[in-house]
Amino acid sequence: MSGMLDSGDTLTTGTGETLLVDRLLGSGGQGEVYRVTLPDGSAKALKWYYPESATPQQRQVVEDLVARDFDDERFLWPTAFVDAAPDRFGYLMDVRPDRFRGLPELFRRTVTTTFRELLTACLYTVEAYQALHSRGIAYRDISWGNIFFDPATGDVLVCDNDNAVVEGDRSGISGTMGFMAPELVRGDPGAMPGTQSDLHSLSVLLFMFLVNHHPFKGARELAIRCLDEHAERRLYGRDPLFVFDPDDADNRPDPVEHTTVRALWPLVPVSLQRLFTQNFTKGLREPSARVRESQWRDALRAARDAVVECPNCGRQNMTEPGAATPGTCWKDGTPLVLPPRLVVTTPPPRTERHIMLGRAARIHRHHLTAEPTRHDYSDGSLVAELVEHPQKPGRYGLANRSAEVWTGTRSDGTSQRIGPGQTVPLRSGLALELADGARAEVRAR
Known part of the structure; x- marks a missing residue:
């Protein structure tokens, strides 16, 4: 050794x-x-x-x-x-379990995962750092080297936590170049690492999770002959430009060198694209305009709930939550078909959750809460799931996986009780009284 x-x-x-x-x-x-x-x-x-x-x-x-x-x-x-x-x-x-893999493996395609698990990993990452920030601790070195994820579940693990300090503490490092907020890279008077600069680093990390590319590495980086510290400070601090800046195309991804980001960016739901654009345009100049963890959390959850499978190849596709037309499959170009959706209304403050009822659709405890402290997509939090009739292929029902009895009301006004383990046939207009005052309704697209 x-x-x-x-x-x-x-x-x-x-x-x-x-x-x-x-x-x-x-x-x-x-x-x-x-x-x-x-x-x-x-x-x-x-x-x-x-x-x-x-x-x-x-x-x-x-x-x-x-x-x-x-x-x-x-x-x-x-x-x-x-x-x-x-x-x-x-x-x-603790020792890092083998199931957790680094982002470089994702970029090299040596691990396989799905859009649902990637969105889960992004959501869990946001909530992990939010938990730290809520305790008054700034991480200060959010980067792809300090986060690991389970491709099968989306679970995340944050490593190298020895640079986290109480907000306002000036000791320690300022971050990793490429993830540091521009004001820190430039060394602006009064600028110091903290939760505000963490929000910039977090957005860079989420962008890399979803499109496997850095948000500032486009034509400008390719034009640099020697990417030394001086060049990096210009690229990330003095003159950063988002590769998809809507008002300035000077740093667009190269058609030959940057094929991955050019292919993946259009697959990202518009609601998430808007948040990235906000952070990498106005947020570069005004730290107070950066996207908050709660905004990322809500948008990522909605995007995960809107994932649908291609009717031809079965591949998962991200769709824009609430959109009437889902587009075509990224893999084979087949027109996507929106399945029925379950609209869950939480107890006050009332909030709607729209969950696409495609294959493998699952409803979890956090769907029934207006402001969940933490999202959990594990089996232990499962409330309901879509199941296929064992004798009638193509017929589906919603199985009660909770410990509570539901009350279901059909479109004709008749009602029934659905106990734990029982399944109610999936029909448009079906209304359900779930646990803790939450309600749900099946709607056709």
């Missing part, structure tokens, strides 16, 4: 536990990560800082993060401080 630590080395945490170094897992800009074994035989990951990064300032940041005891499974949070000398230290965190 070639690293700062050797296999078999022992270290001690701030609480007196002895760690046994197993092997090197990887390295980054600030240090190396090792797999270590605790006295009870369990495994943890240890981040060990390079000497030039092991500053008194960084030491204080890590000690403060450990003391904060932030308990959220979406973050590999520092759980214990490990100290060998004033300039030799690190921290423990």
